[in-house]
Amino acid sequence: MALDYSQKVMDHFINPRNVGEIENADGVGEAGNPKCGDIMKIYLKVNPDTKIIDDVKFKTFGCASAIASSSMATEMIKGRTIEDAWNLTNNAVAEALDGLPPIKMHCSVLAEEAIHTALNDYREKHGMPVIPMEHHED
């Protein structure tokens, strides 16, 4: 398949931001993609007083669009509160990347779900109610 990625996608794919792990992370989440079997893992460091995400790292097994989505999504939630970060949608990630090919939209869903899982992991560990996850068609 010909790969028509935007320059933003290529930039985040070639030089992904926030790659790695956080030791003793406050929240960890993993999401898998039933379609093609890809995996994304998110690590959060959250300020206990302000509930602001001080640091976030990811590891992703997947295509260029999955890696770029992970990179962009982590940039978008860094410095935001955990409540605020929950509202990040896969469409917002795709938009920030100047769009994804239609067949690759599901790769951005992976980012949204991994972040939600990590946020819920944090909430659970800190005695906050977990938020029900929405499941996307795409």
Added chain:
Amino acid sequence: MFVYMDHTATTPVSPEVLNAMIPYFSDVFGNPSSVYSFSRKSRGAIEKARKQVADALNADTSEIFFTGSGTEADNWALKGTLEKGKIAGKNHIITTSIEHHAILHTCEYLKKVEGADITYLPVNSEGMVSVDDVRNAITDKTAIVSVMFANNEVGTIQPIKEIGALCRERKIPFHTDAVQGAAHLDIDVKAMNIDMLSMSAHKMYGPKGVGALYLRKGMRPENFIHGGAQEKGRRASTENLAGIVGFGEAFEILKGRLNEDKAINSSRRDRLIAGILERIPHAKLNGATGDNRLPNNINFSFIGVEGETLLLDLDAKGISASTGSACSSESLDPSHVLLALGLKHEMAHGSLRFTIGRLTTDEHIDYLLEVLPEIVARRRAMSPLWEDYLKSIGEK
């Protein structure tokens, strides 16, 4: 540096072939079917090409029929033979699970539209079909056996002569898709007991959009393209004159240098395989080794990484290759060939195919061996799957 490592996808038209084709666009343009003397030259050119193709296969010129592609030749052989077989109550097709989509999707169509029964034979872990499996699958309803000569993804060469002998003995038409095989191997249709064989010019430094079907004397599948009386009334449509001329020329040149090419390609292939195994930990070669593998095919799986990312990283370094990863297919399914070899999804995901050829130099092999290990290592370092894998084998 432009390093083209995808000769199995297609090849450039060679300069000699292009030169042979040029007169047949604007100068010698007469319709080969016309009566006037001007058209005789066009007819002559087609008959010369037919002889070139026939000679390359040890066939008779009356047994070569030009088509619009390898895909069309496959469609014709399967549909035409099944339709013929149905008249005699035979509606069973035996093929393999590693065929090109030109065969597999045609079989699915025949199942849906003609109610054909299809047997997809398995392959072993090297991608080889067993002759015994073919024997055991044959019934009195079998209309055709179709087994590819050599696989396009992993390069495994099939026991064609033996399957051909078996089918001949059982009087079942035997077709082989030799779109890749004919581009690299010596094929003698008589000695190999082949009844029908598909070829394509663009895999052998000829033009795209022209192929041929070899039909042994007596093989009369129903027509596939209906219309005028071209190709002795067996395949309608005004001939692709320049394309056919190019095909004939390309095949003759290919045969003339086949042994030399085979030696160079297989030595570079084996150097690349050895180099990758030496430099990249946990790299797995897919397919067979030595003489059972196409001389130009290298296919590896790198656990923990996804193929499309590797392709883009390689592309950024000027290297063109291919993958069987789910992420790079329209359907998001991993390569059916790699799955048929028994690979797990994650191994099919991390597959890369390099196919070498006339554009390849020793420097290209060195360059690939220099850049690939870094690319794989960098992407593995971002992968949670790689980490899990290392833990599972006790390396972390």
